[in-house]
Amino acid sequence: MNGIEIVNKVLSGDNRAIAKLISNIENQAPNIDEVLMKLYPHTGNAYVIGVTGATGVGKSTLINGLINHYKSQGLRLGVICIDPSSPITGGAILGDRLRLVNSIDERVFIRSMTTRGYKGGITKSLRDVIRVLDASGKELIIIETIGVSQVDVEIANYVDTLLLVVMPYMGDEIQLMKAGLLEVADIVVINKADLTNSEDMVLAIKENLNSNNGWEVPVIKTVAINGFGIPELINKINEHKNYLLTTNGIEKKRKDRIKEEILEEIFNIVKQNIVGDEKFDEIVKKVFEKEITPHFAAQLLIKKHKFLIFNNCVDV
Amino acid sequence: MERKIRVLIAKPGLNGHDRGAKVVARALRDAGMEVIYLGMRLTPDQIVNAAIQEDVDVIGLSVLSGAHDTLVPEVMRILKEKGAEDIKVIVGGIIPDDDVKKLKEIGVVEVFGPGTLTPQIVKFIKEIVAKG
Ligand SMILES: Nc1nc2c(ncn2[C@@H]2O[C@H](COP(=O)(O)OP(=O)(O)OP(=O)(O)O)[C@@H](O)[C@H]2O)c(=O)[nH]1
Ligand SMILES: [Mg+2]
Numbered sequence: 001m002n003g004i005e006i007v008n009k010v011l012s013g014d015n016r017a018i019a020k021l022i023s024n025i026e027n028q029a030p031n032i033d034e035v036l037m038k039l040y041p042h043t044g045n046a047y048v049i050g051v052t053g054a055t056g057v058g059k060s061t062l063i064n065g066l067i068n069h070y071k072s073q074g075l076r077l078g079v080i081c082i083d084p085s086s087p088i089t090g091g092a093i094l095g096d097r098l099r100l101v102n103s104i105d106e107r108v109f110i111r112s113m114t115t116r117g118y119k120g121g122i123t124k125s126l127r128d129v130i131r132v133l134d135a136s137g138k139e140l141i142i143i144e145t146i147g148v149s150q151v152d153v154e155i156a157n158y159v160d161t162l163l164l165v166v167m168p169y170m171g172d173e174i175q176l177m178k179a180g181l182l183e184v185a186d187i188v189v190i191n192k193a194d195l196t197n198s199e200d201m202v203l204a205i206k207e208n209l210n211s212n213n214g215w216e217v218p219v220i221k222t223v224a225i226n227g228f229g230i231p232e233l234i235n236k237i238n239e240h241k242n243y244l245l246t247t248n249g250i251e252k253k254r255k256d257r258i259k260e261e262i263l264e265e266i267f268n269i270v271k272q273n274i275v276g277d278e279k280f281d282e283i284v285k286k287v288f289e290k291e292i293t294p295h296f297a298a299q300l301l302i303k304k305h306k307f308l309i310f311n312n313c314v315d316v
Numbered sequence: 317m318e319r320k321i322r323v324l325i326a327k328p329g330l331n332g333h334d335r336g337a338k339v340v341a342r343a344l345r346d347a348g349m350e351v352i353y354l355g356m357r358l359t360p361d362q363i364v365n366a367a368i369q370e371d372v373d374v375i376g377l378s379v380l381s382g383a384h385d386t387l388v389p390e391v392m393r394i395l396k397e398k399g400a401e402d403i404k405v406i407v408g409g410i411i412p413d414d415d416v417k418k419l420k421e422i423g424v425v426e427v428f429g430p431g432t433l434t435p436q437i438v439k440f441i442k443e444i445v446a447k448g
Contacts, residue, residue, distance in 0.1 A: 016399065016400065020371055027319045086348075090348045091350065092345055092351065093342065097352055098354055098355040104362075105361075106365055111370060114350055
């Protein structure tokens with residue numbers, strides 16, 4: 001398939017084309033930039049929800065509940081489930097889909113991905129994959145990631161509403177999340193509320209919450225396996241969405257996101273043009289022997305390669 | 317970046333356990349593949365839908381005797397109907413020789429009987445994916 005064909009098929013919502021394009025993004029296929037450029041004007045319509053939390057807290061089961069609800073409203077859905085890949089072999093077993101299999105059909109597009117070595121609980125391709133689903137007409141996109149530590153807050157930069165899922169007995173972990181995930185969450189969900197009295201948990205979390213730009217972060221108890229609390233969760237998601245829409249928060253969020261992405265791209269472009277430098281090892285040696293600082297070395301390399309960087313950029 | 321091999325492991329039909337399927341899934345993971353583990357009690361429709369959306373190279377079906385002569389052909393038929401017959405299908409389970417022949421006739425690339433060692437399956441998958 002050529003670029004235009006792929007784009008047209010994706011825009012028409014063709015599952016096979018969407019799936020192939022996602023693979024091409026993950027594998028960094030040669031014509032990918034051109035295809036993404038053509039899709040870009042068709043993006044920005046989907047609302048994106050992130051679901052993060054430690055492994056086994058019930059994220060996929062909750063998402064299953066959300067899918068059933070949104071599907072019954074006739075929404076077109078996309079779901080991306082991200083699991084870590086083995087740092088040694090690069091392999092992974094992706095088991096989230098297993099929990100969703102009975103609620104999905106051709107109308108719900110679900111893709112399981114691995115981090116492919118990327119840090120922060122997400123994958124390098126995530127932004128582009130979200131765009132593909134968005135352009136294909138999905139009105140709502142749900143992303144599942146594993147989030148436990150401070151580095152895993154990255155997902156907050158990709159979504160409009162972020163749910164942090166925890167479960168009772170996680171008192172100590174809550175302490176750890178204090179300066180990380182709890183700060184970026186828009187809604188906190190205490191799942192598996194059937195297992196024990198979770199009132200203490202609610203209090204512990206509320207104590208550690210800061211209000212998020214004027215949005216009062218709600219703490220909700222759910223039992224994902226039987227649907228308890230799901231309607232309330234959905235109400236809160238709607239409230240958060242309305243809050244973002246009425247306060248113009250959504251525009252700010254999305255502009256911040258674009259800024260972040262551009263800066264990242266600049267870094268990547270510069271880096272790509274420099275890593276191949278034949279004198280790199282010599283420069284490393286100089287830094288190692290304290291002749292120059294890393295900061296100075298970086299400037300040296302940028303200066304040396306300025307024409308290469310310049311020439312490798314497209315004309316605009 | 318290198319292209320990753322993606323495999324869907326599923327057990328169609330209502331009976332049995334998925335121990336064997338899990339062993340294979342782990343072996344493929346340890347060989348560096350991305351394995352979408354779909355579990356058991358699946359319909360052919362669910363399996364094909366997952367295979368297409370996940371864009372896998374290979375579907376591995378773990379079948380118990382009895383399921384292979386109805387469910388596997390149904391998977392093959394739906395793959396074809398959706399224009400996804402380039403996804404390779406392998407089958408694992410106890411299957412009589414005559415039926416193995418029949419499965420291969422409808423496009424199943426290989427059938428692995430009991431006693432197959434996982435490295436054999438890993439090697440086979442790498443080969444068929446490389447061949448394209
Ligand atoms: N008792 C109880 N069990 C639950 C609840 N929600 C999920 N579970 C169970 O918890 C286990 C893990 O659920 P998942 O939905 O796979 O959890 P997850 O957070 O997606 O797990 P990972 O993707 O592996 O990080 C499963 O056995 C679920 O059936 C709940 O509310 N109560
Ligand atoms: Mg999960």
